[in-house]
Amino acid sequence: MTILDRALRVGESKKFKAFEKNVARINDYEPELELESDDELRARYEALRERHLDGEPLDELLFEAFALTREAGKRALGQRHYDVQLIGGMVLHDGSIAEMKTGEGKTLSATLPIVLNALASRDEDGHPARGGGVHLVTVNDYLARRDANWMKPIYDLVGVTVGTIQSGMNDIDKQEAYSRDVVYGTNSEFGFDYLRDNLADAIERKAQRGHGYGIVDEVDNILIDEARTPLIISGQPEQAADLYYKFAKLARIMEPGKKPEGLEAKSKDWEAEFDFEPEEKHKTVAVSEKGVAKAEKFLGVDNLYNADSGHLVNHLQQALKAESLYKRDVDYAVIDGQVKIIDEFTGRILEGRRWSEGLHQAVEAKEGVAIQEENQTVATITYQNYFRRYDKLAGMTGTALTEATEFMKIYELQVVEIPTNRPMVRRDNNDQIYKTKEGKWSAVAREIEERSKTGQPVLVGTISVEVSELLSSELTKRGVKHTVLNAKPEHAEREGEIIAEAGAPGAVTIATNMAGRGVDIKLGGNEEHLTQLELTKRGLEPGTDEWDKAWDELYQQMEAQVVTDRERVMEVGGLFILGTERHESRRIDNQLRGRSGRQGDPGESRFYLSAEDDLVRLFAGDRIYRILDNKFLAQEDDEGNEMPIEHKMLTKQIEGAQKKVEDQNFLQRKRVLEYDDVMNQQREIIYEYRDRILEGEDMSGVARSQIADAIERLCGDYMAGDYQEDWDLDALFTQLEQIYPSSYDVDDIAEGEGREALIEKLRADVVDAYSEREQELGDELMRALERFMLLQIIDNRWREHLHDMDYLREGIHLRGFAQIDPLVAYKNEGFEMFTELMNNIWDEFARYIFNVEVSVEPEQPAAPRWGAGQNTTSTASLNYAGGHSAQGREAIAAAAGSAVPAGVAEAEFGEEEVINPLPVVETRRLDENEKLGRNDPCWCGSGKKFKKCHGA
Numbered sequence: 008m009t010i011l012d013r014a015l016r017v018g019e020s021k022k023f024k025a026f027e028k029n030v031a032r033i034n035d036y037e038p039e040l041e042l043e044s045d046d047e048l049r050a051r052y053e054a055l056r057e058r059h060l061d062g063e064p065l066d067e068l069l070f071e072a073f074a075l076t077r078e079a080g081k082r083a084l085g086q087r088h089y090d091v092q093l094i095g096g097m098v099l100h101d102g103s104i105a106e107m108k109t110g111e112g113k114t115l116s117a118t119l120p121i122v123l124n125a126l127a128s129r130d131e132d133g134h135p136a137r138g139g140g141v142h143l144v145t146v147n148d149y150l151a152r153r154d155a156n157w158m159k160p161i162y163d164l165v166g167v168t169v170g171t172i173q174s175g176m177n178d179i180d181k182q183e184a185y186s187r188d189v190v191y192g193t194n195s196e197f198g199f200d201y202l203r204d205n206l207a208d209a210i211e212r213k214a215q216r217g218h219g220y221g222i223v224d225e226v227d228n229i230l231i232d233e234a235r236t237p238l239i240i241s242g243q244p245e246q247a248a249d250l251y252y253k254f255a256k257l258a259r260i261m262e263p264g265k266k267p268e269g270l271e272a273k274s275k276d277w278e279a280e281f282d283f284e285p286e287e288k289h290k291t292v293a294v295s296e297k298g299v300a301k302a303e304k305f306l307g308v309d310n311l312y313n314a315d316s317g318h319l320v321n322h323l324q325q326a327l328k329a330e331s332l333y334k335r336d337v338d339y340a341v342i343d344g345q346v347k348i349i350d351e352f353t354g355r356i357l358e359g360r361r362w363s364e365g366l367h368q369a370v371e372a373k374e375g376v377a378i379q380e381e382n383q384t385v386a387t388i389t390y391q392n393y394f395r396r397y398d399k400l401a402g403m404t405g406t407a408l409t410e411a412t413e414f415m416k417i418y419e420l421q422v423v424e425i426p427t428n429r430p431m432v433r434r435d436n437n438d439q440i441y442k443t444k445e446g447k448w449s450a451v452a453r454e455i456e457e458r459s460k461t462g463q464p465v466l467v468g469t470i471s472v473e474v475s476e477l478l479s480s481e482l483t484k485r486g487v488k489h490t491v492l493n494a495k496p497e498h499a500e501r502e503g504e505i506i507a508e509a510g511a512p513g514a515v516t517i518a519t520n521m522a523g524r525g526v527d528i529k530l531g532g533n534e535e536h537l538t539q540l541e542l543t544k545r546g547l548e549p550g551t552d553e554w555d556k557a558w559d560e561l562y563q564q565m566e567a568q569v570v571t572d573r574e575r576v577m578e579v580g581g582l583f584i585l586g587t588e589r590h591e592s593r594r595i596d597n598q599l600r601g602r603s604g605r606q607g608d609p610g611e612s613r614f615y616l617s618a619e620d621d622l623v624r625l626f627a628g629d630r631i632y633r634i635l636d637n638k639f640l641a642q643e644d645d646e647g648n649e650m651p652i653e654h655k656m657l658t659k660q661i662e663g664a665q666k667k668v669e670d671q672n673f674l675q676r677k678r679v680l681e682y683d684d685v686m687n688q689q690r691e692i693i694y695e696y697r698d699r700i701l702e703g704e705d706m707s708g709v710a711r712s713q714i715a716d717a718i719e720r721l722c723g724d725y726m727a728g729d730y731q732e733d734w735d736l737d738a739l740f741t742q743l744e745q746i747y748p749s750s751y752d753v754d755d756i757a758e759g760e761g762r763e764a765l766i767e768k769l770r771a772d773v774v775d776a777y778s779e780r781e782q783e784l785g786d787e788l789m790r791a792l793e794r795f796m797l798l799q800i801i802d803n804r805w806r807e808h809l810h811d812m813d814y815l816r817e818g819i820h821l822r823g824f825a826q827i828d829p830l831v832a833y834k835n836e837g838f839e840m841f842t843e844l845m846n847n848i849w850d851e852f853a854r855y856i857f858n859v860e861v862s863v864e865p866e867q868p869a870a871p872r873w874g875a876g877q878n879t880t881s882t883a884s885l886n887y888a889g890g891h892s893a894q895g896r897e898a899i900a901a902a903a904g905s906a907v908p909a910g911v912a913e914a915e916f917g918e919e920e921v922i923n924p925l926p927v928v929e930t931r932r933l934d935e936n937e938k939l940g941r942n943d944p945c946w947c948g949s950g951k952k953f954k955k956c957h958g959a
Contacts, residue, residue, distance in 0.1 A: 022423055026097040029070065030090050036074030045082065045164055048075060052122075052165040059126040069100065072123040075165055079122075080115065083160035089428045092116040099401040100124065104226055104414060104422045106407045109598075110527050110605025111427055113403045114154050117143060117222055118161050120401065124220045125167045125188035138217030138398070141189040145224045148173050148193060154224075155191035162189065172196050181214045194229045197221075198238040198393045202386040205694045206240070208798055210701040218397040226402025227594060230418060231410050232352045234391050234676045237363070237683075242383035242806065248372075251365070254326035255372035257305050261298055263331050285331040287625055292327040321365060321817060329369035336473040344376045349472060352595055354493055354519025364817065384809045391417065391680050392687045406597045413673050417680060433581070433604025436613040438589075438658060439651035446649030447617040451587055452481050453648070454615075455515055459487055463579040464514040466528065468586045468599040469493075475517045478587065482515065489515035507536030510582055512575045520595065528602050530581060531573030534565040541565070581609035588620050589661060591668040615651075622664055681830055685837045686812060692841075693805050697798065706793045711777055713849040714856070715770040718743070720846060722766050729762055743769070747776045747857040773853070780857055792861060800851050808844045812837060 040048065052075055055068050065072075073096060077088045088096070092112050096119025098105040107113050121141050128139040145151045155171040162169045170184030172192035181200065184190055197215075204213040223229050264281025282298030294302070302323055303311050311319055333339065339346050340356065346367065348357040361367040361379070371378045394400055395418065402420060411422040441447040451467075458465050469475040472493045479491050492505045509516040511532040538561050539549075547554045576582070582603040590596050596614065603610030616623065700706060725739035736753050743749045750772050756765065781789045815836055822832040 022098070022101070022103070022421070023094070026094045029097060030093050032070045033073045033077070033093055034090075036071060037078070040074055040078040043078075048078060048164060049166045051075060052167075056126045056129070060131055065100070065123055065126060068126065069097070069123055072126070073097075073119050076119050076122040076161065079161045079164040080118065083164050084115075084157075086112075086115060088112075088115060088119065091425055091428050093119065095403070095425045096120050098423045098425065099222055099403060102399045102401050102420070104402040104404070104407050104420050106422055106424045107403060107405060108427050108431070108605070109405045109601040111405075111425070113224065113405075114158065117224070117403065118158050120220075120222065121189050122162070122165055122167055124399075127219065128167075128188040135186045135216055138219045140185065140187070140216060140219060142197060142218070142221040142397075143189060143191045143224065144194050144197060144221060144229065145191065146193065146228055148196075150224070151191040151193055172200070178212070178214065185214045185216060194223070194233065194390060194394075195238065198388060198390065199240070201393060201396075202238060202240050202388060205697060206386055206802065207701065210703075213701075220399045221394065221397040221401070223394065223400070223402040225404050226414075226420075227404045227407050227410055228352065229390060230394060230402065231413065231594075231676070232350075234417075235389070235679045236360075237387050237389050238393065239363075239384055240386040242385045248368070248378040250322060251326075251368045251372035251378050253306075254322045255329070255369065257302060257323070258326040258330035258369075258373070260305075261301065261327060261330075283327050283331075285327070287332065287621075290328060290332045292324060292331065294323065294327070322369075325365045325369040326372070328366060329373045333366075333370055334473070335374070336476070337471040339370060340472060341374050341376060345379075346371050346374055346376060350520075351470075352520055352592075354469075354472065354475075383806065384813060385806050387809065388687070388690065389679065389683045391676075392683055392690075394418070405601045406594045409592070409594045409597070409669070413676070417677070427607070429607030431604055432607060433600070433610035433612065435600060436611065437653050438614045438616055438661070439653065440657050440661075441615070441617045441649055441651055443649065444617045444619045446651075447587075447615050448478070448481065449648055450651065451478070451585065451615050452485060452487075454585060455482060455489075456485055456487050458583050459513050459515050461579050462512040462575055463581075463583050464510050464512065464530075464576060465516070465583045465585055466509055466599075466602055467515070467517045468584065469517060469519050470588050470590060472519055474587065475519050478517055482517075487515060488513075489517060491517045493517075493519040507533040507540065510576065512572050512579075520590070520599075527605055528582060529569070529573075529605075530576045530608055531569040531571070532565075534562060534569045537565045537569070538562045577609055580611055582611075584610070584612035586612070586614035589614060589616055589622050589665060591622060591665065591672070593662070593665050593669070616661065622668070623661065625664075678830075682816065682833060685834050689808075689837070689841045689844075693801060697801060700794050700797050700801075703794075705790065706797065707781070707790065710793055710852070710856070711774050714777060714853040715774055717846070717850045717853040718746075718769050718773045719766055720850070721746075722769060726762055726765070731756075731759065734762075746854050747773055749773075749776070776857065784861065788861060792856065792859065796852055796855055796859070797848075800848050800855075804844055804848050804851070808840065811840055815840070 043051070051071075055072055055075075059065065059068060073088075073093060076096075077093070081087045089112070091107075092115060095105040095107050095111075095113070095116040099117060100120035100123055105113075105116070107116065121143065124141050128136060128141070130136045130139075143151075143154070145154060151171055152173065155169055159169050167189060168187040170187035170190045172181055172184050172190060174193070174196055176184070184192075185200075200214050201218075204215050207213050261282040263283055263285050265284055279295075279297055281295060282301055283292050283294045285292050299311055302319075303309065306319060308319065311323070335341065337349070338351070339348050341347075342356070348360050348362065348367075349355070350357050362370070368378050400418065400420065402414075407414065407422045408424060414420040414422055439450065441450065455465050455467065467478065469478060475491055475493045479489065482489050490505050490508065505516060506528060508514050510528045510530045538558065541561060542549075542554055542557055545557070547557060584600055584603045586596060586599055590599075600612045603612060618624075721742055722739065725736070725742070726734045728734070736756060740749070740751070740753050749769070751769070784792065815833065819829045819833045819836075822829045
């Protein structure tokens with residue numbers, strides 16, 4: 008245990024003792040509140056709200072608010088919060104993580120801090136307060152909907168309003184949901200709404216009202232497992248599919264090999280032996296010189312790494328990874344002609360998600376399915392940086408202590424372990440370790456068969472779809488009745504039914520990583536699910552009179568049956584958890600174990616391992632094999648079955664392997680965050696700029712200063728040196744004429760006039776021209792034009808900048824070969840690119856603000872937010888004036904186009920649909936008398952500035 012770990016545990020202990028003392032104060036209110044009517048409880052809650060608005064801190068209102076919530080729970084749901092749940096609620100209010108075991112009532116506990124913090128949700132007039140409201144974050148739409156509806160009676164009784172956001176919900180319903188005191192929704196939907204809000208072209212179209220207080224359910228799943236997942240809103244396709252198929256064909260003929268180590272490595276020219284080395288631990292590939300030569304010959308290029316073909320290197324890397332490291336039915340499944348990612352932690356299909364950087368397309372090409380092309384990033388943020396936006400963040404889960412250090416370092420969240428309401432009696436047996444996979448699987452099948460015959464329910468945890476299917480086949484051969492719950496649609500669609508039956512006598516359930524399933528397994532079965540299942544089998548529809556009439560009678564029957572079955576199951580030892588392999592994370596193993604032994608129920612668990620399992624082979628293989636070879640021989644019983652080995656040295660090595668993987672994954676997540684922090688700082692500046700504009704801030708002062716700076720930068724391009732003979736004044740004034748109606752021309756410049764004096768003269772001149780433009784249009788129209796133009800330019804330039812930063816990120820690791828820290832290089836170059844972005848925004852603004860003709864039209868109906876899938880309307884038409892180039896006219900037309908492109912889609916790992924295509928830049932011929940300015944778009948149609956393209 009590290010010093011930080013010890014410090015965290017000491018801090019946790021002190022906190023817990025303080026919370027224990029508060030429980031008595033909360034309990035003191037109970038007799039008094041029991042005598043009050045529902046209306047009196049609601050009036051008491053409103054009085055608490057008034058006290059908070061008058062300045063009384065939430066911490067001082069906690070005792071009464073918690074007691075009110077407990078009383079509401081008793082009346083509305085018939086459930087009284089246990090004392091340990093009160094402690095869990097205090098931990099959540101404190102902005103920490105409450106580790107509460109499965110079945111201990113996390114959902115009910117969360118109502119306590121929600122009701123308390125909802126006191127800050129409204130202003131003095133009762134309207135939604137900016138930054139107010141509580142966000143309850145769950146892992147899927149079903150749980151968000153279920154928990155909100157389940158807890159709603161508590162909120163209704165005290166007068167707290169509750170909303171739910173769901174994927175696919177329209178904008179009006181979203182805004183209504185966010186106006187409520189508490190909002191339930193998924194991590195992805197909260198994140199995407201934040202991004203969509205920062206693409207809105209009017210303040211009225213924003214949905215979220217800030218990030219005051221958030222509670223994250225299954226916090227380890229969202230903030231640890233999903234930490235590296237970027238949320239992406241994407242634009243139009245950019246890559247042709249043919250290239251991916253070509254590289255998939257190349258990958259199939261490339262020969263993999265493993266680089267030798269030690270003396271053997273020095274004696275062999277390994278680069279001549281094979282084409283590439285796949286590295287399973289980190290899922291990377293290293294291409295040898297032989298492999299590069301083969302690829303160049305196949306592709307018909309002279310040098311794979313030169314400027315013209317440098318983009319092919321990424322294609323090669325992704326194709327080789329797809330071919331050698333990403334396995335069907337383990338990492339992904341092919342369903343209805345589409346490649347769908349399988350969550351390594353939960354075994355579920357991650358609907359809509361796509362790997363980034365061309366990997367997903369490479370896998371699609373490998374499988375021969377239609378390729379969904381790469382799209383341009385319009386807005387992006389990682390979960391790490393999104394959730395760090397909350398003023399106060401808390402979390403709850405059954406398994407967080409193993410990641411306590413990471414929660415503190417990344418999110419400054421302390422983990423507090425909450426004791427169970429009843430003592431835990433589950434028996435966790437030692438691992439059984441076999442030398443071979445065959446020996447292990449034979450023992451697993453025998454164990455399941457024997458347990459099932461006694462009537463004990465068995466939950467089998469596997470790490471992949473492939474393994475669950477293989478085990479299912481073996482059990483079928485043995486005649487063992489069972490159900491399978493994995494990522495395949497035919498199984499996933501029956502998830503509720505499968506979970507409801509998993510605790511029934513003799514039930515055998517094979518599940519791919521039970522993490523995040525979100526449903527308790529009750530011994531004897533779940534009477535509610537069983538009732539729904541039976542009514543559905545009878546052909547009845549939920550909500551109909553026939554359904555409601557049959558429900559009560561059947562529910563009572565099922566309840567009686569479950570009570571009887573529960574007693575049978577408890578007699579044979581409760582639910583038996585059988586893990587078929589150790590996961591990379593101890594936390595996931597603990598989550599599987601945690602499905603048994605809820606609320607003091609009996610239970611048992613055991614993991615079955617082999618020395619050939621991936622975790623052992625990759626991270627502890629050599630040491631494990633030496634122990635097995637030196638200390639033990641594979642022994643067999645009388646029936647010829649391999650006997651298991653149990654030894655503390657083996658267990659220690661396996662735990663060490665898990666810790667090694669956890670540390671490696673933490674470093675990867677930390678590294679991703681360090682890179683994303685660079686983008687996050689830039690994102691916050693851009694979004695803060697947009698908010699200032701949307702909120703109607705007068706930008707005229709900023710605009711005057713910035714266009715003067717833009718003119719100074721232009722002077723710098725043409726006035727290098729201190730003497731006039733070194734300047735190109737003709738070109739400078741040609742450019743100035745293109746931007747604004749200057750009061751000066753070349754002839755007005757006195758011979759010998761100094762550089763600084765001339766720059767100051769031109770700065771003052773452009774500011775005067777701006778004031779004249781303002782008088783021409785009028786203050787109101789000028790302010791509207793400033794806002795409109797700035798929003799268009801910022802959004803277009805930011806989109807280009809995201810692409811440039813992605814490109815920089817992809818190749819930055821190459822700086823390491825020059826003994827330069829890639830992260831330092833990324834920060835420095837990213838800063839330079841961002842500085843150029845901000846300059847370009849104002850350069851473009853200066854060019855357009857003087858040359859737009861505005862004709863006001865009748866006001867149109869308000870357009871929906873970005874992502875609503877409808878076209879927007881504009882209240883003014885803009886035309887480019889001033890005799891500039893066709894290129895300039897196209898550019899201003901683009902700026903005056905639809906304020907919110909239609910059909911935008913959102914993405915995780917590049918979950919993408921296509922938005923309306925961006926304006927097309929056409930190539931054109933130049934007359935011999937026509938000149939292009941250095942900042943004009945290049946004549947070739949590349950979209951780059953002339954100075955960065957053919958003018959370089």
